[in-house]
Amino acid sequence: MTPDHELAKGRQHEQGEGHEEHAPLTMEGEQAANSRPRVPATRSLPALMFLRNYGIVFAFILVCLLVSLLCQYRVMKGEWAENAFLTPDNFLLILYQISINGILAIGMTFVVISGGIDLSVGSVLAFAGMLAASFATSLTTVTPWSGTYGLAVPILAALLGGVACGALNGWIVSRFRIQPFIATLGMLLVARGGTMALTGGNPISSLSPRLRWFGTGKLASIPIPIVVFAVVFAIAWVVLNRTVFGRYVYAVGGNERSARTSGIRTNQIKIWVYAMSGFLAGMAGIVLTAKTGSGQTNAGSSYELDAIAAAVIGGASLSGGVGKLSGTLFGALIMGVMNNGLDILGVESYYQLIIKGALIVTAVVIDPSRKSADS
């Protein structure tokens, strides 16, 4: 054992003792310990509590400030006529740009809180999107069943396809005790292959306008993808924070054995969580297909990484039991603002990647809520 390791143990020791001091016994003779309470560690400091709960919001504001300052600099130098970042339209654009990643990240947050990970969402998105396209195209030869059906058919096909992939993930993870990383890595390949097999590797274009509405339409001047994202977020928030199921997701991720001892059917919960992630991937598939106007075999490639990044930046712990949807929302927003801002500033895409990578790691390193959760 290294000295550092031992030191860390010592600190735990110290804290443990501190808390015991704070919570003395009820035996009469031990009351004396009450009279000298010690402030246990630092975790009860209000400032830190505040930072822990709202740190992500500050981070978001900070990123916004930084980008707008850089833009303002351009304006001051006379290069730009106006601050292209700070316009209502641009903010709507950012929301539009993050909506698909946002929808995936919501499902991912559930999976991560339950102690798992879902690497297959990008591929499932493509599979579901291709299914939807195949039922809403004027091309009739690309698959045996292709054609323009009623809107319900492509929608249901995509969502069912997504749920099926997700539920299969969940079943494999819980039934065979396979690590989620492996199980969903398998699905990543299977779903991508399935997407290509559907059409023999061809894209499906010439989509019906009604399907395209999901990507290009507007509701009271708000683009539909944003509306879908908002609705999904609201429902997911209620499910996670207000229902028994949501609480069980936290319990399964926090300590599966304890959850089982508490009478929770942990396998069922896991299957539901992965099915939900698949369902949302299906929904994201519809929106992306509608947005781009065609079903593409390479759609959503590596989207799973952005979804994981949003959840993790938002404070979700990959060891399970910890995470918040509001965090994920801001995680997705931060990434969205960065992408958008760097685009506006004309930073080349390779530097964007470098900055994004650094951001993800930095966010987790400085996350104040992480320490207490992992200690």
Added chain:
Amino acid sequence: MRTIKKHFSGVDALVDGNLELERGDIHALCGGNGAGKSTLLSILMGFLQPEGGEIFINGKPARFANAKEALNAGVAIVQQELSAVPHLTVAENIYLGAEPSRYGLVDFRLLNEQAGKLLKSLGFDLAPTARMDTLSIASQQLVEVAKALSHRNADILVFDEPTSALGEEDSDRLFKAMRDLASAGKGIIFVTHRIAEIFTVANTYTVIKDGARVKSGRVSDITREQLIEAMIGGNAESEFVKANEPGDAALLDVRHLARPPYFADISFTLHEGEVLGIYGLVGSGRTEVLDAIYGLRRNQAGTISMRGKRLKGGSTTEALATGMAYVPEDRKLSGLVASASVGDNLSLSVLRRIQKFGFIRFAKEKQRIAKAIGMMQIKTPTPKNLVQNLSGGNQQKVVLGRCILTEPKVLLLDEPTRGVDVGTKKEIYRFISDFARAGGAVAMVSSELEEILGVSDRILVLRKGRIASVLSRNEATPKKLMMAAV
């Protein structure tokens, strides 16, 4: 140069810590949770810096800036919590960070040879090449001991609750090793919550309370009652609380339960108002039997009935619905959701009953949580406090509180007082007694003889997965239990 002295006078946690340890002594350091034991030891180990006071080793003043300095000065600790790396072998774990190497490569032959010699000299029957995760918790604890002793020059050995995971037999083996070390001239500081062990193995003691020494001397000069009195600072009536009377109505009926290779042919009936003790050595199948009754594992054969109704088995949800509740052996591993709050942990089992269309009824939840905190006297600033910030005793009360909220008829308890101080132990005994008196039934596994004898109306002794003996409260003695168990 025979006397090793340590003087500290810090503040808060430790006002006036004093402890003298002589070569060849096994010195018991006693005190309730929060008395300052850990602080005192942490200073000795170099984890913490004292704000005052002095440490003398072999008459020379010593001060350790960190754990490594303490180790170099000959102070080694046997951790209370297991820190083994599960995928490495016993030998690799013992010499972790100090592997003998040749040309920069680990010399495995020498490593295993050294480890083998060390284990043999300690009388531990363990293969150096066995993988850590194939060993029982007890054996892992022995490896932990061997690891502490692998530091050749260690003169002062600190055993911080080394037996909390051990059964009777393994504890005895450990005590023998401690005695051998003491007679080889080492000084040993021994921390335990089990009073009996102090009288078994220690020859001197120090009691600390509220960060100061209240009593010290030779173990032979003090009685058990006096020691407990000193620790809790008042009159110790009986340690155990027992006010329940077993009735006749059967609650839980277990018939010919079997799950090879762990246990076979387990049959017993649990009556209203009864506390059934289940005693057995580590590996006797006692935990596995409770797991099986509660549905954590499927049984190969046999039936389980609650109030005459047969259970399908293999489902904790079913067990809970029929009125069972389970407090598992290891609260960190399978009892608590450490990342969740006290409140969330308490309400976890009862959520199903306070929901409407899947939505949690928060007013009801709040009320249940408050009820459990009140009933179990859980000390927490708010229910939103993370459960991992509580002391061991309070954590255990949270597990019990979660059980009691489901209004169970049968409580299955596996080592309910492990790692819990004397005061909280008594509260748990009172809880068990009250629960039985109210018409409930309790099946309690424990490896502490006195606890089993003090609390149970009837005792089931398991040996190698079978019922070796059933003793009534009147006929049970420590000797009879041990005889049946080994």
